[in-house]
Amino acid sequence: MSLVAAFNRLSDNAGVRKAWLGLVCAIFVCIIIVPSVFVVTKVFTDWDLVSGVLGDSAKMRVIGGAVWNSFSIAFIVTIVDVLVGLPIAWILVRKSFRGKRALDTLLDMPLAFPTAVLGLSVVMFWGAPEGVTIPGLGLHLSPYVMIILLHFIFTYPYMVRSLSAILEQIEPNYETAAMTLGASRLTAVRTITLPLFRAGLVTGITLCFARSLSETGGTYIALTLMGSQSSFFTGPTYIAENGGSVLSGEMIVISVIMILLALFLLVAVKGIIGHFHINATKVWPQVGRKLSRGAAPKAKDGLALAFMVLIILLPSFYIFTYLSEPASVDTSALLGSIGISFLVAGVAVVFDIVFGIPLALYIARHHGSKPAAVLDELVNIPLIIPTTALGLSLALFWGGANSTGAVAVVLVILGHISFTYPLVVRNITGAVEEVDPAMEETAQTLGAKPLQAFTKILFPIIKPSVIAGAILAFTRSLGETGATVAISGAVNTVPVYIVNLVKSGQKLADPSYYAQAAMCSIVLIAICFVLMFAVRIIMHRGEDHA
């Protein structure tokens, strides 16, 4: 008790508060930001390696192709997500119908699927990989198309969520007002609501783009199953296929290109959408009226729903068909990798919460000040850097490339902290911004020390968001392949274990490995489902309390 009292009294001291904030910022910069982009410095320190690759046109062609694939796929996926995500977001927010809750839940499910699992499931659904006995559609798609189909699945929920979050804040009053002033529904939406959408679009596009650029495990599995893992590359699979954290010129070049392009695009998206102007004076009343009624809106909703069912939901759930012919699993190996996965995710999330809350508080409570705005932008960086490049960079920074044992696990944890930290901070920042600062201030004028005002008032209020953020980060960590592989090949988390099973299956031409991978996937999905379910319950309880 006296220790608590001592801490409480300490929190009265502005110097101590500043020191603590300084420490948190230092940890954020030194452990999360700098290691994430450290590889860029290698261009200067290891120029020999880099220039060797730059001069080798054969290598550069492969690297260029991989980067092109990554970015063009991300671009196509994001654009289509916007087009088909908007109607669904609209339906979810503005319409009320039976089964809306179910649709809402269904939409989040792909988030619970580790992407490695999706890779397996999607190829099974669309194609007919050699050796897989479960019947699929049997289409002979090119790797490029297959990867696009795969990436839709895990980017789509992010887009719909971002769009509906903003849409919920835009009052329908604006549209109604425009319509009473004589605009057709389409014109009202186009000239009034869409321009207000910008913030949601920036978030959605950034998240989708980053997610697609980063994804390693699922893409790699899909390519392996199609037998083209060494002929068709995306940026991350190139790194994964060519030796993980070994410091070579190719690795540096591709990582730096990916990081810089991703950062550039983030800035560009913000700039373009922020300044993009929809001309509200140019209207086509006839066309607008015609398209606002009758078949056109219904066709739009129908197509969006069909896309969601056919492209997103069916392929993700296809993996469960393996339950019809259960395969035996190497239980001890699976349990071992589950243990490692939980250790990594658990430690990372605890770190995220402890050091994420102070930063989130600072950002939320100093809205509009320069340092807070800078931190706010910095937090996004690990989110948009492709995780494979991030993992490589991290391994180089800590000098632990190709390490094994405990050191490798620690490095993997640090890597997972980097890309989960932003998720936690984002969630908590959003929650704190909702809380009236007068709460803590009043508590202090009533005699509470700053620390007491936090523990007794603010923390209980934001707790649902903290837990939701934590579980989001946990599932994200659980499903991550790229960063883990790039940091160390020796840390066998569940997704890595599944990737390795598929690899062996392909190498030995033994389909039983696929079945085993599928069973492990189902176990992993089950775990993630339980966690996602927990999030929903917690969030809804939070809503009831609010």
Next chain:
Amino acid sequence: MPEIVLENLVKEYSGGIRASDELSLTIHDGEYLCLLGPTGAGKTTALRMICGLTAPDSGRVLFDGQDLAGIPISERRATMLSQSYALFPNMDVYHNVVFSPVIKRWSEEDTKQLARSMIDMVHMGKKVKNYPRELSGGQQQRTALARAMASDSKVLLLDEPLRALDARLRIELRKELKSMVKEMGLTSVHVTHDQDEAMEVADRIAIIRHGRIIQVGTPKEIFQNPATPFVANFLGRSNIFAGKFVGNDAGHSVIELRDGIRVKARPADLEPGQEAVVAVKVGSTVPELVGGVKDVQDSHLPDTLPDGYFTGNVERVLYEGSTITIETNVKGLGIVSAQRSSRRFEYYKPGSRVIVTWQPAKASVFPMPESGLAQEMRLD
């Protein structure tokens, strides 16, 4: 209960906004003082500097002569009652009220007893187990008050405490609020931009503008004897006229508004020929019907009104219940408003010719403000 002294407080926010500009003010022991000013005058900043939520750039805050610099918010015993009430949503009414005793680790017995008496005092006995979201606005307000008074604070800072309530409830609750606070004997500062509210609850009113205190006094003193044209119009509407000071006469002064239009006002210490401003409350302005019976504004006073100063045509007559407002268009002066008892509603018709007058003792005279009259009268 302490006497609060604010000494030359300066607070400048980024962007060069001076929320507090050499602000000085003394709040007496046990006094209920209203800090009244337009939006953005620096009212809330002043309040936050008293309780420590905002640190002044320079100047001092003293409680009973003790400088509070360096004393943390939690130890100042100055409680804020914010306009949103800031009831803690994670606690029911009872736990909100005992927040302070629990934090300060008082004995359970004392805490319970104190809580009961506070909750009874604000009539919330039936709602102790309810959460803030289940309470009406008035109930939330009373709970916040009970919580503030259960905290052994010596100073109560009320930041627009009635703002979020419906108009009727606001009027009902403000009397109740004051009587409860006075009963506890707390030194209180009540921030508001509502003149009626300030007039009704305050022991004294301090008028604040641009981060400075312009005038301090009882409601009556400020209403009857405003220090500037701004105050004259802010606390009770006034007709404001610009003109040239002519001179003092027997018991009154004379100001020339335009060629030929001369009005009488209180004697003033101005030079003849100096630019001056005359302010008359609308309630003291009398438009007499030309050709009608001689109108006497205050029949109990022995002296009748002086002859009218200028004539005009009635433009509008507004019925306000117990009063009417007559807006008269005077050539060269614009609209002159007058508030009268609604008994006279029948007499005034748009187009009626009236001659405007007032008792010299009811009109204030000021030297022309340096920044100009338009700038002086701005309400923002």
